[in-house]
Amino acid sequence: xxxxxxxxxxxxxxxxxxPSTIAPAMYLATDERSARSQVTQFTLAVFAVYLVGxxxxxxxxxxxxxxxxxxxxxxxxxxxxxxxxxVLLTLAAVLxxxxxxxxxxxxxxxxxxGRSSALLGxxxxxxxxxxxxxxxxxxxxxxxxxxxxxxxxxxIVIFNLAFxxxxxAIVAIVQLAGSDSQRMLVAARAWLERHWPVALAVVxxxxxxxxxxxxxTGLISLRHGHAAAVARRLRGIVAH
Numbered sequence: 001x002x003x004x005x006x007x008x009x010x011x012x013x014x015x016x017x018x019p020s021t022i023a024p025a026m027y028l029a030t031d032e033r034s035a036r037s038q039v040t041q042f043t044l045a046v047f048a049v050y051l052v053g054x055x056x057x058x059x060x061x062x063x064x065x066x067x068x069x070x071x072x073x074x075x076x077x078x079x080x081x082x083x084x085x086x087v088l089l090t091l092a093a094v095l096x097x098x099x100x101x102x103x104x105x106x107x108x109x110x111x112x113x114g115r116s117s118a119l120l121g122x123x124x125x126x127x128x129x130x131x132x133x134x135x136x137x138x139x140x141x142x143x144x145x146x147x148x149x150x151x152x153x154x155x156i157v158i159f160n161l162a163f164x165x166x167x168x169a170i171v172a173i174v175q176l177a178g179s180d181s182q183r184m185l186v187a188a189r190a191w192l193e194r195h196w197p198v199a200l201a202v203v204x205x206x207x208x209x210x211x212x213x214x215x216x217t218g219l220i221s222l223r224h225g226h227a228a229a230v231a232r233r234l235r236g237i238v239a240h
Contacts, residue, residue: 003214004145007081008138008155012162014088014207015134017200019192020124021046025170026189028117030182035174038117043167045121051160053129058139058152078218080144084137085211091134092204099197135159 028038095102129135142155173181192199 001147001151003081003218004077004141004147004155005158007084007141007211007214008159009162010207010210011084011088011134011138012159013165014200014203015132016163016166017196017203018128019196020128021121022166022170022192023189024120024124025167026185026192028120029170029174029185035181036171039167039171039174041116041118042121043164043171045118046125046167047160047164049122049125050129050132050135050163051157053126054135054139054156054160055153057136058143058156059149077141077145078215080137080141081215081218082212083215084134084141085208085213085215087133087137088204088208088211092201092208095197095201095204099201102197135163 025039025042028042029035138159139156142152145152145155147155170185173184
C-alpha cells in the first residue's frame with residue numbers, strides 16, 4: 001500500500017502543475033472583494049469533479065475488467081506502475097522539446113461570464129478530464145493492484161489531494177498573507193508564465209523516474225520471491 005500511496009502522490013503532484021487550473025485560481029485570488037470564497041469554491045469544485053471522474057473510471061470500467069480477468073498475474077500492478085512512469089517521462093520529454101514555443105504563450109485568461117467560481121472549476125476540470133493521461137495511468141495502477149474497493153477509493157482520494165496541492169497553496173496564501181497576497185500571487189503568475197514548461201518537465205521527469213523505479217523493484221522482488229518459493233519446494237522434495 002505504501003508503494004501505491006507514493007505513486008499516487010508523485011503522479012498527482014506532477015499532474016497538478018497545470019496552467020489550466022492554476023492560472024484561473026490565481027486570477028480569482030486577486031479579486032479583492034471575495035478572493036477567499038471564490039478560490040476556495042474553485043478548488044473544491046476541481047477536487048470534486050476530478051475525484052468523481054476518477055472513481056467512475058476505476059469502479060466502472062476498471063472493476064469490469066477485473067471481473068473479466070478475476071485472477072490477474074501478480075506482476076500486473078508493477079507493470080502498471082512502470083507504464084505510469086513511462087507516461088510521465090513521455091510528457092516531460094514533450095514539454096522539454098517544445099518549452100520555447102510553450103513559454104511564449106500567455107496563461108489562459110478567465111472569463112466567468114456570470115458563472116460562479118465553483119461552476120468555473122467544474123467546467124474546466126470536466127473539459128480537461130478526457131485528456132488526463134497521467135490520471136488514467138494512476139487509475140490503471142490502482143485497479144491492477146488487486147486491492148478492494150475502499151482501498152481503491154482511498155488511493156484515488158490521495159491522488160486528488162496531491163492534484164489540488166497548488167490550489168490549496170493559493171488558498172493558504174489568500175487566507176494567511178493578507179494584503180501581501182496580491183503581490184505574492186502576481187509575482188507567482190509572472191514566474192509561472194516564464195517557466196511553467198520547464199518546471200512541469202522537471203517534476204514529470206522526477207515523478208516518472210520514481211514510478212519506473214518502484215515498478216522495476218517490485219518486479220525484481222516478485223521474481224526473487226518466486227525463486228525463493230521454488231527453492232523451498234526443492235528442498236522439501238529432497239528432504240522427503
